[in-house]
Amino acid sequence: MTDFLRNDIARFRSDKKVSQQELADAISVSRKTISTVETGRFTPSVVIALKLANYFGVAVEDLFELAVKGDK
Amino acid sequence: MTAQSTPINEEILLKQTGLLGFFTGSIILLPVISDILKSTSLGGESLITAKVLIFLALFVGLIVSLVKQIKAGKKVDSKNYWFSNFEDELFNHINEKAYKYSWTMSLTTLIVFALYGSSITNETASVNQVCQAIIGVMLFSFGLTILIKLRGNND
Numbered sequence A: 001m002t003d004f005l006r007n008d009i010a011r012f013r014s015d016k017k018v019s020q021q022e023l024a025d026a027i028s029v030s031r032k033t034i035s036t037v038e039t040g041r042f043t044p045s046v047v048i049a050l051k052l053a054n055y056f057g058v059a060v061e062d063l064f065e066l067a068v069k070g071d072k
Numbered sequence B: 001m002t003a004q005s006t007p008i009n010e011e012i013l014l015k016q017t018g019l020l021g022f023f024t025g026s027i028i029l030l031p032v033i034s035d036i037l038k039s040t041s042l043g044g045e046s047l048i049t050a051k052v053l054i055f056l057a058l059f060v061g062l063i064v065s066l067v068k069q070i071k072a073g074k075k076v077d078s079k080n081y082w083f084s085n086f087e088d089e090l091f092n093h094i095n096e097k098a099y100k101y102s103w104t105m106s107l108t109t110l111i112v113f114a115l116y117g118s119s120i121t122n123e124t125a126s127v128n129q130v131c132q133a134i135i136g137v138m139l140f141s142f143g144l145t146i147l148i149k150l151r152g153n154n155d
Helices: A009-016 A020-026 A031-038 A046-056 B007-038 B045-073 B078-082 B089-121 B127-152
Strands: A003-007 A064-068
Touching (some): A009 A046, A031 A046, B007 B045
């Protein structure tokens, strides 16, 4: 079984009504980084995870959770 | 004073580096592929014309991407530029993946030449030809990986 990182960035972003570009600018990364992290194609470093959590004012665990492939 | 790297400047630099690798690798591989085709039924007058046309197109691409790459290089931190580092995590990841694929493809080419070198070229391939093929594959796969990964993450 393979572990993967599930995230809620898209939901937090839409709640806060910010675009991928605005979020990317706020944490000094590229829009592509945000896009690939959101879709799970790229696993970010702890630094980016903390920056995202800080931006949304939540804990890292609220944004990311470890899941097993096959889980819904 | 060194330039401040921004994600947009780094993206342009990575794309141009990918294009530069692709065009340079293709130009280096062109005579190798042509030599292989010469020994088959595909060789002939049309092959020479196609080779010249492809070379010209690749050469123009190479010059354009080289100029753009140097220009983009001036807009990022010079240390990062020369050491091939990117501040943006995704671009650094793509760059490292490209190095990984390039190494694997070069090794595969070396193994193919080591095992079947003489049967591919009809005669024993010279050291120059083998080096040319490996450098070509190395640059081509490096550039192509960057372009595919950048395109794949374009949504």
